[in-house]
Amino acid sequence: MHNLFLSKKEIWYGQWKVHTSKSVSFFKFKEEAMNLLTNTLNQIEDLDEKTMSLTKERIDNLVKPVGSLGKLEEIAIQISGITKELYPVLKDKKIIVMSADNGVCIEGIAAAPQVVTEIQTYNIAKGVSGVGPLSALSGAEIIVVDIGINAEMNYEKIINRKIRYGTGNIAHEAAMTREEAIRGIEVGIEITNEVIKNGARLIGTGEMGIGNTTPSTAMLSVLGNYHPEEITGVGANLPLDRLSHKTAVIEKAISYNQPDKNDVLDVLSKVGSLDIAGMTGIILSCAANRVPCVIDGYISTIAAIIACKLNPKTKKYMIASHASMEKGAKAASDYLGLQPMLDMNMRLGEGSGAALAFNIIEAALLMNKNMITFEEAGIGVV
C-alpha cells in the first residue's frame, strides 16, 4: 500500500521540492489536486435518515428500558445512518497518525525537545508507543504519515508526505502558507481515500508533534473566542511555572498573525500546524466516503472543528472518543458539540483514545445485532 501512496504522490503532486533551508517548501500542483478539497467538501452528504429510524425502532424494542444503553444506542444509530446498513460490521479499522513539527518549539513552549517528534514517530510506526497496544487490542492497524517532520524519515512503515520541515515559528511568522495548509488537508484526504479504498470501515485520527498544543490552543482561541489564558494547558508535562510563558507565546502568535476567525484556512495556515491540517483531511475524507471517524483528544478535536467549519455536515460522521486532560479539551469538545465517551484522564495523543474507543463502538454494533427484541423474546412490551 505504501508504494501505491508513493506512486499516487507522483501523480497527484507533480513536482515536489523542498528547500534545504528546512524552513520553506514549494509545491507545483496539477489542476485536479487543486480541486481535491473542494470536491471532497461537495461529496459530503447527510446521514441516511431511513436506516437510522429503522435502527432506532429496533433498538427501542430490544429487551431493555428505552434509552438505557445511552451512547451505545446513539453510536449504533449514527453508524447505521453513515453506512446505510442495519447491521454494519466494521472489522477493518485504522488509526491514521499525522506527524509534524512545530517551529514554535524554539520559544520553549514544550517540555520535550523537538527531536522527540522524529523519535516517537518511529516508535508509533513500530507499534511500541502508547497507541500500539491499544490499537492491537481492537485489531486496528496504524498508518503513520510524515506530513511535516523536521527530519528525513527512513522507515518503510512511515509514509512520506512531508509538506515542509515543520511549520514556521508562529510567534514571529505564519505557520505555513495558505497553499500549504490546503495541501496538508489534501494529503489527509488522499491517504484516507486510499485507506478506505483498500477496505477500512472505521478510522481514528492520531497525531504526533512536539509543541502541537500551542497551535491547537491558538486556533481554539481565535475560532472559539477564548482568551488563551482560559484554555492554555501544560500539554506533555510543561512545568507549571512555564505555563504563563506558553500563554504569552500564544497571545503573541495571534497578535502577530492576526488570523481572520471567519476564514478557517487563514487560521490554520497562520497559527495552525501540519498534523492538524492532515487530520482535517482524514475527517473530511471519512465523511465524503461515509466512514465513521473517531476523534482522538484535544489536538484531534481542533481538526474536527476545522472540518466542521469547512462543511458542518462533517460532524455527523464523527464519534468523540475520550475527554483529554489538557486544559482546553473541554472547551474544544463543547465548542464542537460532541461529548466524549471515555473519561480516562489521558493526554497522550497518537490516536490512543480513538483506539480505545474502537472497542466501545464494536460493542454498540454488537448490542444492536445480538440483543433480542421483546417480540423475539416472545413477550409483550413492558
Add this chain to the structure above:
Amino acid sequence: MHNLFLSKKEIWYGQWKVHTSKSVSFFKFKEEAMNLLTNTLNQIEDLDEKTMSLTKERIDNLVKPVGSLGKLEEIAIQISGITKELYPVLKDKKIIVMSADNGVCIEGIAAAPQVVTEIQTYNIAKGVSGVGPLSALSGAEIIVVDIGINAEMNYEKIINRKIRYGTGNIAHEAAMTREEAIRGIEVGIEITNEVIKNGARLIGTGEMGIGNTTPSTAMLSVLGNYHPEEITGVGANLPLDRLSHKTAVIEKAISYNQPDKNDVLDVLSKVGSLDIAGMTGIILSCAANRVPCVIDGYISTIAAIIACKLNPKTKKYMIASHASMEKGAKAASDYLGLQPMLDMNMRLGEGSGAALAFNIIEAALLMNKNMITFEEAGIGVV
C-alpha cells in the same frame, strides 16, 4: 460447575426451607457458614506495594510523557498490586449477575411490573439481554444467580441460591432479616470463591431486580446522609410525574425501619435488597482472593459502599466502570471515592458497564506489557 454449586449449597446451607407464602424463609446454618463472612473479611489484605512500585517505575519509563495515559496507568499499577504480578494476564473473565425481587414494587415505584425480573433473568442467562453482547466482546462469561427472584426459575444456566421470594415491602416492613442479609452476602462470597477457584481472574458485578433503585437510594440516603429528594432518580424510565411518589416511598421506608447508619448490615437488611447483598459478597470474595472486581453502575456502587463499610481495604480491589445516568450515581461514586472511566449515559445494570470496562482494563495491561521504555528504545529520557 452448577452442580458443584448445588452440592456446595447442601454442604454449606444445611437444611433449606422456603415457606409457601413466598414472603418469608428460614435457614438453618452450619457453624462454618456462620463464619464465612467474618473469615472473608479477615482475609482481605493490602495491595502489594513492592510490585506496584516496580510497575509504576516501568510505566513512568515507557515512551510517553509521565502520567499521560491517566487511568490506564492507575489500573495497571493497581492490578499489579492486587495480583502481585508485573505482567498479569486476566483472560478468564466473569460477570456475576445477582437477580432478586423487591417487595416494594407493590408501591408503584417502578415502571416495569415485577415479573420482568423473572423474564429478564432468563434473557440474561441466555446471553440476549444488554450484558450479553458486551460480555461476549470481551470474552467474558456471564454467571447468573437467583438470589431472591419471586418465581421458581427453571433453567440450567441460572444458579439457584434463592434466599427468599423477594424482599419485604420496605415501606411497611424490613426488606429481610439480618440473618438473611448475611446469608445473601455469603451466597455472593460462595459463588465468587467457586468462580475464582475455577480460574476467573477478572470479575464484574451485575444485578437484575425491578425496583432496585429504590432500596439502593434508601441505603445511600442513610449511609451518605442524603435527603432522598437529592438522589432519587427515575430508574428504568419511571414517568417523571411519579418521581415524587418514589421519593416519598423511600422516605417512608427509612422512617418506618429506622436503620442504624453505623451498622451497615442493619441498613442492608432493613431497607436493602438481596441482589445488593449478593453483590457485596462478590466484591468481598474478590478482595479476599486478590482478584480485581469491576463495579458496574449505581446499584453495584451501593454494594461497593457496603463492602467498604465492612472492610475499607476492599476498595483497593475495585475498579469503577461507568458513570450511570441514574440521579444518585454521582453521589454514590463520590461517596465511595472511585471515579468511573466510562461516560456512556447508560443506566441498564446487568453488569453491562462492567463488561464494557473489561476491554479498557485489558488495554491497560497490554499498555504496560507491550509499550517499550526509553531505555529499550535506545534513547535517553526526554
